[in-house]
Amino acid sequence: MKERSMGAQKQAGKTGRPARVPGEKHTKEKIFDAAVDLFAKKGYDRTSIRDIAKAVGIAESAVYRHYTSKEAILDAIFDYMETQIYAPLPPAPNAEKRPESSIFRDMLAGLPWFIEANPIMVKIAHIMFTEMYHNDRIRDYFRKEYIERGDSTTEAIFREQVEAGKIKPCNVRALAGLFNAYRFAWVFQSFVFDYGRPIDMDAIKRDLEAQIELFEDLLKPESS
Structure with missing residues (x-):
């Protein structure tokens, strides 16, 4: 009896909690995932720490061991977005078969x-677009990081392309605004407006390809 009790204690670990199964997500990751899911379904303001704890199957106090508040979870979502949005996009399949890629294809075709590789981003996009209308923190963050910073970054990229002779001379600031407006519209239509419905990824890819070709046709260098 004593040996069995000691074995159970060893399996539970020093904290008395059951040992984590290999490959299982850490509790902090489970809290993050549950919060994103609930914010997308119920809204940020209508989701409580108690709701998140219940979804994970832990006590409220366990949530606070990892996140000091619901706002801290929102900060973690902002941090996650930044690591994903400003990372290089994966190349689209068959991209290597094209003799020469364009900046428009490089920036759109991998979306x-x-x-598909980051389904949680669909939920986060839904949160950002729906909550910004009544949450000042989300609206201010979205404006600063994904409108102002996004336009400035894209403008600099397009200016380099013009100087390198890869796209025709144009008002790069206006082009950046138009290009990013399309990207926002694409995200909204594909993953926010139709949120919760089956995603027709083939149709999305076809529509995206048509837009890429339009940008490429309108902005071919004069020498081509």
């Missing part, structure tokens, strides 16, 4: 595969 569907990025979303």
Whole structure:
């Protein structure tokens, strides 16, 4: 009896909690995932720490051991978005078969595969677009990081392309605004407006390809 009790204690670990199964997500990751899911379904303001704890199957106090508040979870979502949005997109399949890629294809063609590989980003996009209208923190963050910073970054990229003779001379600031407006519209239509419905990824890819070709046709260098 004593040996069995000691074995059970060893399996539970020093804290008395059951040992984590190899490959199982850490509790902090489970809290993050549950919060994103609930914020997308119920809204940020209508989701409580108690709701998140219940979804994970832990006590409220366990949530606070990892996140000091619901706002801290929102900060973690912002941090996650930044690591994903400003990371290089994966190349689209068959991209290597094209003799020469364009900056428009490089910046757009990988989006569907990025979303397929990061389904949590669909939920986060839904949160950002729906909550910004009544949450000042989300609206201010979105404006600063994904409108102002996004336009400035894209403008600099397009200016380099013009100087390198890869796209025709144009008002790069206006082009950046138009290009990013399309990207926002694409995200909204594909993953926010139709949120919760089956995603027709083939149709999304076809529509995206048509837009890429339009940008490429309109902005071919004069020498081509």
